[in-house]
Amino acid sequence: MIDGTEGLRGNRQADEALLDDPAALAANDRGGMLRATAAAGPQIREAMQLVAEVDLTELGVDGRPRAVVVAGVGTAARTGDILATVAGPHCPVPVVPHRIAGVPGWVGAADVVIAVSASGRSPEALAAAEAAARRGARLVAVGAPESPLQSVAETARAPFVAVPRRAPARASLWGLTVPVLLAGRAIGLVRVTEADLVETATRLDTEAEACRESADSFVNPAKELALNLAGSVPVLWGSAPLATVAAGRFADMLSSNARYPAVTGGLGEVGRGRVGLLDGVFGGLAEQDRDIFADPQPVSDLTRLHLVVLRDGGLGDEDDAAGEPYAVAEQRAETVIAMAHRRGVRCTVLTAEGGCALERLASLTAVPDFASIYLSLAHGLDPMAVPAVSELKTALRP
């Protein structure tokens, strides 16, 4: 008898019928994760307004900082990865995502700390904001209104962007990301325009429409991806830095929403080791008996990999002075996809679209976000409630 079985509901096998049955979708998605995820575009527009009400200019008044620390955990921390990646290899100062309580030992008056917490309550973000204030670092905080994080920011006389909490943190990525990026802009790290944000919001609206629950599996890219991943071990590899951030985000969503394991990474690094998975017991060895031209579906019930390559070919305006050229990354992606095909390992390719880094990121996160929810729902799980997270929090409560 396993104790703590609250989360052990749902079906071992994914059931496609559950995805095209409105009553089943409503019954399993009790908390409304699909609805919350479809609000990504509106979150961006709302966050733009919220930031406009806060004076961030003081972040830049003392000139360029020595470093920027983005402190928080989970989705809040992912905003630091996004800032670092959108700032790109030409960024004049280090952007350091920090996922544990407090701030790194070297942080002092020359640095900026951006403390992020959707609830405004995570001990990690709170400890970071307090430490930043103590050490005289420039601080900005992002999180729920009327929260402990707001109190810490106010006590420190630091700007606070109050992002209303309407969904779990992981469904609030865009509402948290916009203030972090605009804080980065105030410091002179990123060139994000209002038009970039508006276009990103429009992209997210369009993707949400395509992934809506009333669109059946054969026309819905997220339901299709969910069903492709069902029963497999997802392997999520990004071709370039922005795509690798999207791969990490996808892994977060698969584990919390669908409770699936995932292997994730950037192809540059993966190519030196993890690419070996393609040859292993869950890779080519599991596919040996499959005629890859005749059998779109697995012929046996062996657990197998499903490779998802997230590709970003860049905007074509980068010079080669910093970072890896996109042409090299693209060639590596082509080669790995061909290697997967030769081994019979099933592979899905998602390709970034859009005219700015942020929109390209959105184009790589939107369908995967929905797919993770549909995968959960196909197994009869509630994507919103993650009992293991609650159980752990309860067990560790002082």
Ligand SMILES: O=P(O)(O)OC[C@H]1O[C@@H](O)[C@@H](O)[C@@H](O)[C@@H]1O
């Ligand atoms: O953003 P806050 O509220 O600090 O939460 C940080 C993280 O907490 C965890 O327990 C989960 O709920 C994550 O989804 C979340 O991103």
